[in-house]
Structures are given as C-alpha cells and as structure tokens.
Amino acid sequence: MIWESGMNILGHQRILELLPRVKAQTFLFTGPEGVGRRLVARWFTAGLNCEGGFPPCGDCASCRLEAHPDYLEIAPEHETKTGRRARLPQIRLEQIAPRESEEPNLLDWITTYPRFRSKVAVVDGAHFLGEAAANALLKVLEEPPSFARIILIAPSRELVLPTLVSRSLEIGFAPVPEALLQQLTSDPEVLAYAQGAPGRVRWALEHPAEFNRLVSRTQGLLEAVQAGPAQTLEALKLLGEVEGALPYLGQRLRAHFAVESPAYKAALEALARAQEADSAYVSEDLVQTWLALKLSQL
Known part of the structure; x- marks a missing residue:
C-alpha cells in the first residue's frame, strides 16, 4: 500500500x-x-x-x-x-x-x-x-x-x-545517519552508495543486477583511467548508461586516490564540473569526452 x-x-x-x-x-x-x-x-x-x-x-x-x-x-x-x-x-x-x-x-x-x-x-x-x-x-x-x-x-x-x-x-x-540505514542492510557497498539516502538503499536492494552493473562499470572506469583517454571515454559511456552513476563515481574516487593528493582533488573538481555541465544540458558526448581527458591525465 x-x-x-x-x-x-x-x-x-x-x-x-x-x-x-x-x-x-x-x-x-x-x-x-x-x-x-x-x-x-x-x-x-x-x-x-x-x-x-x-x-x-x-x-x-x-x-x-x-x-x-x-x-x-x-x-x-x-x-x-x-x-x-x-x-x-x-x-x-x-x-x-x-x-x-x-x-x-x-x-x-x-x-x-x-x-x-x-x-x-x-x-x-x-x-x-x-x-x-x-x-x-x-x-x-x-x-x-x-x-x-x-x-x-x-x-x-x-x-x-x-x-x-x-x-x-x-x-x-x-542525509539519514548510517546507523539507521543499517536497519535496511549491512552491505558496506550499498551503504557507501546510499550516502544517507534510504531510497538509494531500497533501490540497490530491489535491483541487485542493476546495482552490481553500476559497481562493476565504475570499477572498470577506474581501471581504464590508467590506460588512456580513449579507454576512459569508452568506460565512461558504459557507466553513463546507469542511472546515478556520476555521484557514485565521486565516492569511489576516495578509495582510488589518496584523499590528500592533488590527483584526488583534481578528479573531484573535474567530476563536479561535469555534473554542472550535465545539469546545464551541455552535450552529453562533449561532457564525457572532456571528463575522460581530465581523468586520464591524473
């Protein structure tokens, strides 16, 4: 009901x-x-x-x-x-x-x-x-x-x-404290994805295949960053097919880079600018190409 x-x-x-x-x-x-x-x-x-x-x-x-x-x-x-x-x-x-x-x-x-x-x-x-x-x-x-x-x-x-x-x-x-979200799940990956939003926890639990796709494609992007801009762009396009991908990518960057490193700060800045451009309805292909170039340079 x-x-x-x-x-x-x-x-x-x-x-x-x-x-x-x-x-x-x-x-x-x-x-x-x-x-x-x-x-x-x-x-x-x-x-x-x-x-x-x-x-x-x-x-x-x-x-x-x-x-x-x-x-x-x-x-x-x-x-x-x-x-x-x-x-x-x-x-x-x-x-x-x-x-x-x-x-x-x-x-x-x-x-x-x-x-x-x-x-x-x-x-x-x-x-x-x-x-x-x-x-x-x-x-x-x-x-x-x-x-x-x-x-x-x-x-x-x-x-x-x-x-x-x-x-x-x-x-x-x-955002809802994680201690309360643990009433819904103890999965650390889901809790990290939720960022204090019960609705995101419920989505991940109700759509495990889609959530696993988000996790695996995000990991694929982080690996592609080491290979160059072409591979990064291909991985970004795959990740862009999944709803809510960019905010989750921002969370995973914390585990990928040292938090105090210039690379981490530059990656977050590039991601923030990409999200702003996306919200302003700049061409999706243009945003992805620019972001792929920035991430592969880190």
Whole structure:
C-alpha cells in the first residue's frame, strides 16, 4: 500500500514532529534525492486525513487506501514522445493548469473538495517547472483552498524560482545517519552508495543486477583511467548508461586516490564540473569526452 510505505520513515524525527503543528499551506521540501521527501509528503497526507490524526494509524478507512484520492503527485516528464530519455525534463503547463487537451491537471484537482478532510498536491521536481507552468502554479499558491496543502520538492531553494520560494515554508531534509540505514542492510557497498539516502538503499536492494552493473562499470572506469583517454571515454559511456552513476563515481574516487593528493582533488573538481555541465544540458558526448581527458591525465 502507498501509505504503508509512507509510514515507515527512517530518520527525520524533527520534521515529523514539526509538520503537524505548522499552519502553512505551501511547503518546499529540499534535500538529497532518495532521502525521504516523498515518503514524508505521503505520511503528512495520511496524518491530515487519518481518523485519529498524527501519527497516522494505518488502520482507518483513509489509511488503508492503496491510492489515496486526496493525494496527487506531479512530476517532470523524463521521456520524449518517441520514448527516448529527455535531455531537458520539464513540468509542462498542461500538468498544472487546464488546457484544450483536457489532460488531468493540478489546478482542477485541487479546487474540488476532498473525499476525507485535506488534499495534498506534490510538485516533485519543482526546479523543472517551465515558466508558464510556474506562473500558473503561483496563482494557487497565493490563494490555496482552505482544505489544500501544496508541497514543492527540489534539491535546494536556489534552484526554484524565487516567486515560488517566497510563498513556501522550507523544510530541509538532511542525509539519514548510517546507523539507521543499517536497519535496511549491512552491505558496506550499498551503504557507501546510499550516502544517507534510504531510497538509494531500497533501490540497490530491489535491483541487485542493476546495482552490481553500476559497481562493476565504475570499477572498470577506474581501471581504464590508467590506460588512456580513449579507454576512459569508452568506460565512461558504459557507466553513463546507469542511472546515478556520476555521484557514485565521486565516492569511489576516495578509495582510488589518496584523499590528500592533488590527483584526488583534481578528479573531484573535474567530476563536479561535469555534473554542472550535465545539469546545464551541455552535450552529453562533449561532457564525457572532456571528463575522460581530465581523468586520464591524473
């Protein structure tokens, strides 16, 4: 059940104690990917609608639902119409406001009365809102229905339009301590990959073949660095096929180089610049070629 997973949250106790007490209607959940921001949003929805209030009981009519009618998630589209991965994920205007296409949208949904007590709309990836979509969302942030809560999710406030940030209460999510993550696994490789994010632990445990591919291709890249730029580029292209590869590569560099060495610092700097370029939608081939050259020179 969607709410069952939303009631088993690792860490974030301060946030779970704070949310039921605050009167804000619009929130900005910031923090690392996989750290638990969506789970807390579902937990918050469950508590707002639970017959017994907070913490949600998990047994009443509202808590037992597999797909809650008073909860909506809007997320950027990561595929093009042809099914290929989009270089520029975006939340479109049609996802936020009614258009001629009659596609389900946030504004129509949130203005209808809830089945229980409160509606919660989550804009997952608020930093991917297009200008038109953000302006449409701004209208409901200024005067949300009394029964509605809106949660924006983004890595940081700096990535979200200031007009949206100024109308939101920011709730910052920190990485979860490893001692708590050990409730999920004792595998040191998985814990190193997680970097304090329970969602990443669960992904690795649920997709062992994909995780093992990530580990082996990262090791292959580190070995290819010694052979030259052509071999490094080939290994980088293979690694780039795996989701979340660059952040994990950064972790493995610590084991590959002496932490205090100039090579380690140069490798981290090159990796950071590559991630910035990737976020700015610079050509993927160009980024990989540049990074391969830099790493092979260390």
